[in-house]
Amino acid sequence: MSSILEGFSQAFSLILHLDAELLGIILLSIKVSGCALIIATITGLPIGAVLGLGKFPMKETSITILNTFMGLPPVVVGLFLYLLLSRSGPLGFMSLLYTPTAMILAQSVLAFPIVASISHSAIAGVDPIIKQASSTLGATPLQVSWTVITEARYGIMSGVIAAFGRVMAEVGSILIVGGNIAGYTRVMTTTIALETDKGNFELALALGVILLSISLIINVALHFVQKKGTAGLRR
Amino acid sequence: MSLRLITTDIYKSYNGNEVLRDCSFSFEKSGIYVLTGHNGCGKSTFLRICAFVEQPDSGEVQYISNDEPTLKDLSLRRRITLVLPRAGIFNTTVFNNAAYGLKIRGIRGSEARQRVERVLDFVGLGQKKDQNALTVSSGEAQRLGIARALVIEPEILFLDEPTASVDQKNTGIIEEIIRRMKEERKVTIIMTTHDREQASRIADHLLVMKDGKIN
Numbered sequence: 403m404s405s406i407l408e409g410f411s412q413a414f415s416l417i418l419h420l421d422a423e424l425l426g427i428i429l430l431s432i433k434v435s436g437c438a439l440i441i442a443t444i445t446g447l448p449i450g451a452v453l454g455l456g457k458f459p460m461k462e463t464s465i466t467i468l469n470t471f472m473g474l475p476p477v478v479v480g481l482f483l484y485l486l487l488s489r490s491g492p493l494g495f496m497s498l499l500y501t502p503t504a505m506i507l508a509q510s511v512l513a514f515p516i517v518a519s520i521s522h523s524a525i526a527g528v529d530p531i532i533k534q535a536s537s538t539l540g541a542t543p544l545q546v547s548w549t550v551i552t553e554a555r556y557g558i559m560s561g562v563i564a565a566f567g568r569v570m571a572e573v574g575s576i577l578i579v580g581g582n583i584a585g586y587t588r589v590m591t592t593t594i595a596l597e598t599d600k601g602n603f604e605l606a607l608a609l610g611v612i613l614l615s616i617s618l619i620i621n622v623a624l625h626f627v628q629k630k631g632t633a634g635l636r637r
Numbered sequence: 638m639s640l641r642l643i644t645t646d647i648y649k650s651y652n653g654n655e656v657l658r659d660c661s662f663s664f665e666k667s668g669i670y671v672l673t674g675h676n677g678c679g680k681s682t683f684l685r686i687c688a689f690v691e692q693p694d695s696g697e698v699q700y701i702s703n704d705e706p707t708l709k710d711l712s713l714r715r716r717i718t719l720v721l722p723r724a725g726i727f728n729t730t731v732f733n734n735a736a737y738g739l740k741i742r743g744i745r746g747s748e749a750r751q752r753v754e755r756v757l758d759f760v761g762l763g764q765k766k767d768q769n770a771l772t773v774s775s776g777e778a779q780r781l782g783i784a785r786a787l788v789i790e791p792e793i794l795f796l797d798e799p800t801a802s803v804d805q806k807n808t809g810i811i812e813e814i815i816r817r818m819k820e821e822r823k824v825t826i827i828m829t830t831h832d833r834e835q836a837s838r839i840a841d842h843l844l845v846m847k848d849g850k851i852n
Contacts, residue, residue: 529725531721531723531725532725532727534690534721534725535721535724535725535726535727535782535785536725536737536741537690538688538690538718538719538720538721538786539718539737539738539741539785539786539789540711540714540715540718540738540741540742540789541741542711542741545741549727549737552727553727553728556728
């Protein structure tokens with residue numbers, strides 16, 4: 403018990419003094435997850451919108467596949483990307499393995515179905531009266547679609563925040579494709595795993611506290627967005 | 638009345654249940670047309686077909702304009718509008734809701750602001766323009782639905798059961814707004830109501846729908 407308390411004490415000391423190594427790890431984590439989130443949003447939101455607004459064959463099957471991908475095991479994603487990016491793989495010529503770019507790719511693959519699926523649910527859940535009201539006011543089909551997407555904005559933001567939460571806490575895939583190289587591809591989660599293995603609990607705990615704080619901020623933001631989205635009843 | 642509406646032999650059914658049958662009528666005079674009849678007689682369906690929200694199974698909806706002989710779909714849809722029984726208020730401010738029709742027509746700036754403020758004052762919501770529209774009462778939401786339609790200055794305004802879900806006080810206010818729209822803004826109003834007394838109170842032309850036809 404005392405060693406845990408001591409660990410926490412040293413962890414807070416590291417945070418307070420903002421150790422350079424710690425800062426580098428935090429910034430890389432945010433950079434990798436932030437870039438992955440941007441890619442996932444740019445690709446996932448239009449897919450969610452098409453699924454939420456469009457009518458086409460195989461729509462239900464596409465939604466089921468997307469929902470299944472929300473539970474993708476990170477290590478499997480890491481394995482597939484490793485096979486693609488390794489020297490003997492089809493994308494080996496790009497030399498992306500063990501780089502932050504490979505980590506961004508892995509996290510994008512994990513975040514994409516979350517953004518797309520939650521965006522789809524949010525858009526499909528918009529009251530059909532909105533579509534009719536917009537149309538009766540003279541909106542073109544494109545303007546009607548944009549109005550529906552705008553109405554779903556809080557739901558979409560929830561999806562983006564949830565995806566950020568997932569990728570920030572992710573370890574399996576980025577460990578495989580990033581290699582956990584100090585000062586280059588080492589992020590918070592992979593450092594926690596490594597330092598715990600080494601018995602160096604101070605840094606692991608410090609990063610754990612920071613990760614938990616980020617998770618808390620994400621959840622507060624999510625709660626705020628969801629509360630804002632449900633404020634008032636639809637008339 | 639520069640825009641006239643003629644419906645010819647409109648037929649509509651849902652799952653084999655006939656709602657409208659050879660429904661024909663010419664709306665050629667200005668004023669307030671009130672379409673009444675018991676619940677489920679097809680009043681709302683008729684209005685929705687006239688406003689292009691639904692398609693008839695057969696028959697024709699024809700708009701004739703004195704100033705534009707060949708009316709294109711979008712330009713026609715922008716000269717008429719329908720206020721639904723539940724207005725379908727957007728999750729934004731009262732002002733932005735009312736400004737929607739202008740925004741999608743590319744009308745912005747001071748002209749848009751003045752038009753929106755005038756209409757909001759007209760329906761008695763001027764003081765609430767910065768409030769989130771989802772927090773207003775159901776009567777105010779219905780008035781906002783009317784304001785949103787009025788701001789685009791339609792020539793024909795369809796109102797589907799505009800007072801069905803509002804209290805007595807707001808019913809009176811909405812009826813007064815309807816009368817003033819006709820007098821001050823020269824809008825032709827075609828509305829439905831199941832309330833026969835209300836129909837008699839405000840109609841210039843009282844129409845009764847029975848067995849899927851207008852009598």
